[in-house]
Amino acid sequence: MASPSRQELPDSRPSDLRIKDVIIHKLRLPYTSVVNFRSVTQDRGEYALLRIIADNGQEGIAESVCRPEQHGEDAAALATTIETLFKPRLVGLDPLAHLSALDAIGRVKFCRSAKALIDVALWDLKGKILNQPVWRLLGAAKPKPVPLTWLVHGNTREAMVAEALRKHEERGYNSMKLKTWKRSMEDVRLVEDVRKALGDDAFLYVDGNGSYTEGEARTILARVADYNAMFIEEPCKFSDPLRQAAFAPHLPVPLLGDQCLQSLEEVQLHIRLGSVGAVSIKFRRTGFTQSLKIAALAEAAGLPVVIGTDSESRIGSLARMHFRAALPWLAPYPAETHFFDKLINDAFAGEFPFSDGTLTPTDAPGFGAGIDPAKLETFAF
Secondary structure (H helix, E strand, O other): OOOOOHHHOOOOOOOOOOEEEEEEEEEEEEEEEEEEOOOOEEEEEEEEEEEEEEOOOOEEEEEEEEOHHHHOOOHHHHHHHHHHHHHHHHOOOOOOOHHHHHHHHHOOOOOHHHHHHHHHHHHHHHHHHHOOEHHHHOOOOOOOOEEEEEEEOOOOHHHHHHHHHHHHHHHOOOEEEEEOOOOOHHHHHHHHHHHHHHOOOOEEEEEOOOOOOHHHHHHOHHHHHHHOEEEEEOOOOOOOHHHHHHHHHHOOOOEEEOOOOOOHHHHHHHHHHOOOOEEEEOHHHHOOHHHHHHHHHHHHHOOOEEEOOOOOOHHHHHHHHHHHHHOHHHOOOOEOOOHHHHEOOOOEEOOOOEEOOEEOOOOOOEOOOEEOHHHHHHHEO
């Protein structure tokens, strides 16, 4: 019997495709209402939308929010970095030789968010070329709906409780992350009131954004445990990891590491020191490939993993859902992929199966996100 031809086995043959172009768009997406972040108040956000295009016309898509007050760069800066430093290194490469592409861009120092954006787009492109959803490339069975967390940003306690209840009743969110910045019993009463409003089944945790002193966190913020808060995220700004490791055992619930976990190496260090009791993964800083390694480290250490929000639109949401749905040990914990619900609109095209506080990855190739040209033009700047 004759061996199958190379054309009959497109998924097993070496790729003869090449990256033809790398295009970056700058967008401003309006919010449904003003959002009070810890460092800035905004009514719209800047986004960089990346397209890595193969010479067969297929393209991988990824996005990154650009908030200088939090990340140190705006969309123009990120676009310039990709155009000048990384596009010349990507064009001409095999889009399926993913690790080779990461090695090529890795020769440039730093530029964490640009590298992460490229990595996510390459995963999307790989799925589209192979005509497979990324969750299947990761070996998963048919994914189940992923429960999502709504983030209740800073405002009065009454307004935050009302917002949590409204999103629970109107949109089905049964998990809430509450911003606790007041450094007083007002934060504890916020958690108490939300627990009473949503009931015992709701998944609640708090984020101090480094606002508390160590003494305040031990004596005040720790009392959120009385209302079954699952995590306390970044309660203090610690001078070094050893200081955080000495503090973490004093909390009655796990310390969820976020800003302290900017890289694979930092995750490894904090796990070794015991300075975190749970790990937040954010694609903006560790992309898709490195995030897989971080999730494996956390699994080996027996630590919970939360997919943190990067203020993603529907385009970015689906990438996070494929990751979350494919790794079974992440299943107990809701993902923070909710920010699409705080946007009036975005440049997304495709099927977006959000229902009753959950989001389910589809069978569409890659992450299943496309771009609407008209919307792209509307929001571009």
